[in-house]
Amino acid sequence: MSTPRNVSFIGLGVMGGPLARHLGAAGHRLTVFNRSPARRDAWLAANPGLAVRVATSPADAADGADVILTCVGNDDDLSDVVLGPNGVFTTLRRGGLFIDHTTASARIARQIAVEARDKEILCVDAPMTGSQIGAEKGTLTLMCGGRPEAIAAAQPIFAAYTQRVVHIGKSGYGQLAKMVNQICIAGIVSGLSEAMRFAQASRLDTDKVYEAISGGAAQSWQMDNRWKTMAADEFDFGFAVDWMRKDLGLAMDEGRALGVSLPITALVNQFYAEVQALGGGREDTSALVRRLPLPGRKR
Structure with a gap:
């Protein structure tokens, strides 16, 4: 690895x-902060071998850091931990590096980049794809927005948990690329859900169907994983429906601003609302199939 850095993860x-764990395992001097003490304590208990400092606030996490990374829930959360009165930009040193892995709006990414520029902080918006599996294995793909010098400075950090890093363009472009990613996933999972129910209603062996079609034009990451x-009605893992609805809302908001029609995305977003109404908000996005009951089977 590169020279160990003072790295803080929020x-x-x-x-x-998992990303924080990879950074600590790579030898960086790690500080962590989480707004929920219960989740922080659970993470500490799951990683007893890591030498880690626990910060008391975002500002405390950034104090003395070379690099600070965030991966929080939404625009409001991100604004609070970065730009708030006790946020990381109150203490992160000039010349420091800020990396955001939150899936958020391009607007907040651009706002943070402007604040970072004024404080002479290098700034990267770097939403991820590759799922929880990729985070655990350290094989994520990042789509990044920011200045070339910021991307270059971030590369040694990214090396701890990625297999691909793509510099999309200026600040906010990483978030726009993530919206493209989520639009694609929404359509694929919707089609996969209908295909599954069709196969089951036809009394086909779904394992054999997968063997037959997964090597051809129908293949996708969603199908493989x-x-x-889905065939076993197992959804207690992965990327939550609640978060997908948040992401699709971001994409549709941006689409309206651009004058781009996203009718399929809007339709699948409503399908996900049905899954939420069924109590599946915290289930994996593949729970979309739940809204399509088989004949004689309740949802």
Whole structure:
């Protein structure tokens, strides 16, 4: 690895927790902060071998850091931990590096970039794809927005948990690329859900169907990683429906601003609202199939 740095990570959730672990395991001097003490304590208990400092606030996490990373819930959360009165930009040194892995709006990414420029902080918006599995294995793909010098400075940090880093363009472009990603996923999971129910209603062996079609034009990451669990009605893992609805809302808001029609995305977003109404808000996005009951089977 590169020279160890003073690295602080804010947000120890499903995606952020594994990333923080990879950074500590890579030899960086790690500080963590999470607004929920219970989640922080659970992460500490799950990683007893890591030498880690626990910060008392975002500002405390950034104090003395070379690099600070965030992976929080939404625009409001991000604004609070970065730009708030006790946020990281109150203490992060000039010349420091700020990396955001939250899936958020392009607007907040651009706002943070402007504040960072005024404080002479290098800034990267770097939303992720690759799922919880990729976070655990350290094989994520990042789509990044920011100045070239900021991307270059971030590369040694990214090396701890990624297999691909793509510099999309200026600040906010990483978030726009993530919206493209989520639009694609929404359509794929919707089609996969209908295909699953069709196969089951036809009394086909779903394992054999997967064997037959997964090597051809129908193949996708979603099929490879979710077909079997959908067939088994297993959804207690992965990327939550609640978060997908948040992401699709961001994409549709941006689409309206651009004058781009996203009718399929809007339709699938409403399908996900049905899954939420069924109590599946915290289930994996593949729970979309739940809204399509088989004949004779309740949802």
